[in-house]
Amino acid sequence: MFEPKILEVGDIASLIDKIKSDSALHNWQTSDFENSINDETRPIYIIENIGFVAFSKALDEAEILMVWMDPNQRKKGYAKNLLKYSFDNLKTNGVNKIYLEVAIDNIAALNLYIMLGFIEVGKRKNYYKRDNQNIDALILSKSL
Numbered sequence: 001m002f003e004p005k006i007l008e009v010g011d012i013a014s015l016i017d018k019i020k021s022d023s024a025l026h027n028w029q030t031s032d033f034e035n036s037i038n039d040e041t042r043p044i045y046i047i048e049n050i051g052f053v054a055f056s057k058a059l060d061e062a063e064i065l066m067v068w069m070d071p072n073q074r075k076k077g078y079a080k081n082l083l084k085y086s087f088d089n090l091k092t093n094g095v096n097k098i099y100l101e102v103a104i105d106n107i108a109a110l111n112l113y114i115m116l117g118f119i120e121v122g123k124r125k126n127y128y129k130r131d132n133q134n135i136d137a138l139i140l141s142k143s144l
Helices: 009-019 030-037 078-092 107-115
Strands: 004-006 044-047 051-058 061-069 097-103 119-130 133-143
Touching: 004 078, 009 030, 044 078, 051 078, 061 078, 078 107, 097 107, 097 119, 107 133
Parallel strands: 061 097
Antiparallel strands: 004 044, 044 051, 051 061, 097 133, 119 133
């Protein structure tokens, strides 16, 4: 039941219901998910009723745009499994390198990315704004 897969049209309504209460995703709309289905440069992978990871793909590189897991399902290995599945799928489709940005204070995400083999390749000063504070972003990369 908790197997990763690429997003399909029938998954969108339940995914929107699941994320609508998360203020971090306030700007993700049904159309964002619908548009990804017909756009090979914007793949989204899901674990049904648990979470998703969205990418932007160009040539042989991809960037993680968003990783989201249901708060009640975090720290159970689902994000790790979903990311590994998506990396395998992207590699099969010609992607050799993955990039992402992560807030420097997002320790759980940083630990996950390091465990998956990402390395720091840059930093963006004051990239995020949270609670009237500026937070740096780390730019991480991983070869597939």
